[in-house]
Amino acid sequence: MALTGIQIFKMTPKKNCKECGCPTCMAFSMKVAQGAMDISACPYMSEDALAELSEATAPPMKTIKIGTGDSEYSLGGETVLYRHEKTFVSKTRYAVALCSCMDDAAIDAKLAEVAKVDYERIGERMHAELLYVNYDEASGADRYVEVVKKAAATGKVLVLGCSDADVAAKALAECKDGKPVLNGANASNYEAMNKVATEAGVVLGVSGANIDELYDTVAALEKLGNKNLVIDTTEDTIKETFATTVQARRAALKDTDRTFGYPSIVNLVKVAKGDKYMQQALVSLFTMKYGSIVVLEELGYAEALPLFGLRQNLFTDPQKPMKVEPGIYPLNGADENSVCVTTVDFALTYFLVSGELERSGVPVNLVINDAGGLSVLTSWAAGKFSGNSISAFFKENVEDKVKTRKVIIPGKVAVLKGDIESKLPGWEVIVAPLEAVQLVKFLKDMQENGQL
Amino acid sequence: MPFNRKPQKFNAAIKTVEIGTGDKKVTLGGENVFPFYAFDGEIANGPKVGVEISDLGLENEVPGVKAYYEGAASIGEVAKKAAEMEGADFVCLRLEGGDPNGANKSVEELVAAAKEVADAIDAPLVVEGCKNVEKDSELLAKVAEALQGKNVLLLSAREENYKAVGAAAGLAYDQKVGAESAVDINLAKQLNVVTTQLGVKPESIVMNVGSASVGYGYEYVVSTLDRIKAAALSQDDKMLQMPIITPVASETWGVKEAMAEEEDAPEWGSREERGISMEIQTAAASLAAGSDAVILKHPQSVATISKMIQALV
Ligand code: SF4
Numbered sequence: 001m002a003l004t005g006i007q008i009f010k011m012t013p014k015k016n017c018k019e020c021g022c023p024t025c026m027a028f029s030m031k032v033a034q035g036a037m038d039i040s041a042c043p044y045m046s047e048d049a050l051a052e053l054s055e056a057t058a059p060p061m062k063t064i065k066i067g068t069g070d071s072e073y074s075l076g077g078e079t080v081l082y083r084h085e086k087t088f089v090s091k092t093r094y095a096v097a098l099c100s101c102m103d104d105a106a107i108d109a110k111l112a113e114v115a116k117v118d119y120e121r122i123g124e125r126m127h128a129e130l131l132y133v134n135y136d137e138a139s140g141a142d143r144y145v146e147v148v149k150k151a152a153a154t155g156k157v158l159v160l161g162c163s164d165a166d167v168a169a170k171a172l173a174e175c176k177d178g179k180p181v182l183n184g185a186n187a188s189n190y191e192a193m194n195k196v197a198t199e200a201g202v203v204l205g206v207s208g209a210n211i212d213e214l215y216d217t218v219a220a221l222e223k224l225g226n227k228n229l230v231i232d233t234t235e236d237t238i239k240e241t242f243a244t245t246v247q248a249r250r251a252a253l254k255d256t257d258r259t260f261g262y263p264s265i266v267n268l269v270k271v272a273k274g275d276k277y278m279q280q281a282l283v284s285l286f287t288m289k290y291g292s293i294v295v296l297e298e299l300g301y302a303e304a305l306p307l308f309g310l311r312q313n314l315f316t317d318p319q320k321p322m323k324v325e326p327g328i329y330p331l332n333g334a335d336e337n338s339v340c341v342t343t344v345d346f347a348l349t350y351f352l353v354s355g356e357l358e359r360s361g362v363p364v365n366l367v368i369n370d371a372g373g374l375s376v377l378t379s380w381a382a383g384k385f386s387g388n389s390i391s392a393f394f395k396e397n398v399e400d401k402v403k404t405r406k407v408i409i410p411g412k413v414a415v416l417k418g419d420i421e422s423k424l425p426g427w428e429v430i431v432a433p434l435e436a437v438q439l440v441k442f443l444k445d446m447q448e449n450g451q452l
Numbered sequence: 453m454p455f456n457r458k459p460q461k462f463n464a465a466i467k468t469v470e471i472g473t474g475d476k477k478v479t480l481g482g483e484n485v486f487p488f489y490a491f492d493g494e495i496a497n498g499p500k501v502g503v504e505i506s507d508l509g510l511e512n513e514v515p516g517v518k519a520y521y522e523g524a525a526s527i528g529e530v531a532k533k534a535a536e537m538e539g540a541d542f543v544c545l546r547l548e549g550g551d552p553n554g555a556n557k558s559v560e561e562l563v564a565a566a567k568e569v570a571d572a573i574d575a576p577l578v579v580e581g582c583k584n585v586e587k588d589s590e591l592l593a594k595v596a597e598a599l600q601g602k603n604v605l606l607l608s609a610r611e612e613n614y615k616a617v618g619a620a621a622g623l624a625y626d627q628k629v630g631a632e633s634a635v636d637i638n639l640a641k642q643l644n645v646v647t648t649q650l651g652v653k654p655e656s657i658v659m660n661v662g663s664a665s666v667g668y669g670y671e672y673v674v675s676t677l678d679r680i681k682a683a684a685l686s687q688d689d690k691m692l693q694m695p696i697i698t699p700v701a702s703e704t705w706g707v708k709e710a711m712a713e714e715e716d717a718p719e720w721g722s723r724e725e726r727g728i729s730m731e732i733q734t735a736a737a738s739l740a741a742g743s744d745a746v747i748l749k750h751p752q753s754v755a756t757i758s759k760m761i762q763a764l765v
Pocket of ligand 1: 012013014015016017018019020021022023024025028041042043044045
């Protein structure tokens with residue numbers, strides 16, 4: 001919560017010595033309150049005052065970093081509960097679960113399956129970023145360390161699910177340089193776990209039998225000086241897990257209760273073990289509602305394709321419409337002789353149109369204009385998708401790259417046909433139907449009639 | 453200091469709309485907390501799951517759907533099996549065949565199909581038109597007339613045809629009106645305003661505020677749902693308190709991820725599994741953002757989403 005100038009003034013030494021560059025302490029305090037100056041410009045603030053100020057100006061939810069190098073990920077740091085209020089900043093990260101109870105063959109198979117899903121979607125790499133390695137007491141500490149080593153060798157960031165401090169210390173000795181998460185502190189072991197995590201310099205995951213115990217344990221760890229935490233909001237049931245996950249995030253952001261101002265871990269293996277379809281439903285639910293790390297058993301293509309699409313949509317900046325790069329996108333094996341279909345660079349339009357074009361199976365060059373990331377009608381109304389802009393774009397970027405001189409324009413801007421034809425000599429302009437879904441039939445008909 | 457719970461309690465609630473008759477009828481809406489926020493207050497009815505069937509039959513369906521309906525020779529028998537599906541609360545008949553650019557079936561033929569379905573089941577029925585506004589104006593009005601007394605929900609009345617569809621369904625034949633708008637809170641509200649101005653009772657309106665598959669501009673769907681629920685509950689906006697129904701199957705089974713054949717995308721694996729996952733994940737996201745009902749197709753999706761709802765309310 002922001003402090004007023006008066007509140008800050010009360011904390012200054014009131015010396016008016018001008019060393020901060022301000023004529024008076026009062027003037028300085030006003031500037032700090034506005035955010036124009038940093039409190040550190042005054043060399044005479046007391047330790048207590050500084051602590052109080054930094055607490056008061058700290059963001060409601062901490063940003064916690066895990067992993068290293070190219071595999072470093074930020075969790076948390078959110079300021080809003082709904083994406084339309086501002087924007088979500090730290091994507092949900094997915095962890096595929098391993099257990100030291102699995103034999104080598106099963107673990108190798110799992111790791112091979114995880115490695116298979118790694119692809120790009122609109123400029124973003126999509127893959128499971130994390131592996132969750134669960135400690136099975138019955139198979140012992142040595143086996144756990146072995147499995148952790150195997151998992152660490154993949155280069156993925158690890159989350160160690162282990163609440164035995166000694167075992168955790170052994171496992172961390174093998175993998176701490178990769179900056180994993182040690183998820184295993186609870187009401188009964190948090191002091192020992194805190195020691196292990198801070199010594200290894202890794203993030204500590206905290207859980208509780210219920211939301212109150214979780215809260216108290218986080219508070220106790222903060223008291224020990226550890227604020228490098230994530231909270232495991234998984235409870236015994238799906239309902240309780242959802243309740244704890246949502247309430248913790250809401251308390252942090254809406255009610256500025258900083259004890260819950262940490263990223264979350266939701267472990268679906270605990271609440272829907274062996275039920276891959278339920279895990280699919282829940283991974284979507286907890287991507288929507290406040291899971292920072294979600295752990296699941298399977299992340300093959302079937303799970304990944306919708307999930308990464310959802311995440312990409314949710315974590316876009318609502319102030320900036322999602323745009324695709326203007327240019328020529330050859331579809332269905334199109335070459336320089338294939339017909340051009342043109343539309344705007346608004347991502348939603350691009351997706352709808354390219355999806356239908358792909359469905360038609362007809363080779364086409366999809367030409368995306370620079371229309372400011374707006375939809376067809378909006379950009380047309382704003383003058384960003386006009387006879388001038390389309391013809392200029394074709395002259396600069398398309399004419400020398402394709403041999404075809406046929407272009408299909410969106411049905412919604414049929415009025416542009418004459419204008420484009422007069423400004424793009426040699427081109428035949430064809431008007432598409434009004435809706436993208438009608439493109440499949442439209443193109444197939446054209447192909448059958450030899451019009452392409 | 454112990455954790456201080458601060459539930460979000462509202463002095464407003466989503467309206468309830470009943471569909472169907474008798475023992476099997478369902479109530480949509482009624483909640484006065486955010487979606488699945490059972491920790492803030494009891495969730496009145498819980499979201500419902502519908503099973504989509506089409507007048508065009510099963511020819512284009514994936515093997516799992518075909519297998520489920522095996523032996524069903526008529527649309528009536530298909531409807532019966534749909535109603536019996538594990539997790540199903542209602543049946544949604546899509547009259548796709550009416551599309552003038554497609555099969556272009558006659559209104560009489562489609563009304564007969566709707567009648568056959570309505571007579572075959574005692575589960576609540578939703579009837580969806582062919583999306584062509586002119587054809588739907590006539591088609592949905594005739595369906596409303598033919599199914600009098602069944603208390604069906606007709607999808608959809610849109611900006612272009614709400615007068616015809618709204619008047620027939622909501623006024624003349626006392627059915628429920630689905631008001632469909634295109635992923636925008638203001639459009640959704642405007643349509644409710646003009647539909648009620650026609651004389652249709654707010655308690656007879658269910659909104660379809662637009663849908664998409666996850667990955668396909670789904671952020672607009674999320675934000676529209678989020679904002680509508682916030683306006684309905686925290687600002688007590690009466691013109692946004694109608695329950696929301698979201699057709700999911702008709703979106704998700706048509707995108708590349710669910711359509712691509714295995715030979716065209718070998719690394720992607722089973723087409724059916726991709727389709728199910730797309731349907732389940734989109735449905736779960738829609739419910740999380742505030743849909744009071746989703747319409748699905750695959751038996752696995754229907755069972756899973758229904759189970760998820762039971763687990764959360
Ligand atoms: S440096 Fe500190 S004490 Fe000196 S005038 Fe500025 S605020 Fe006051």
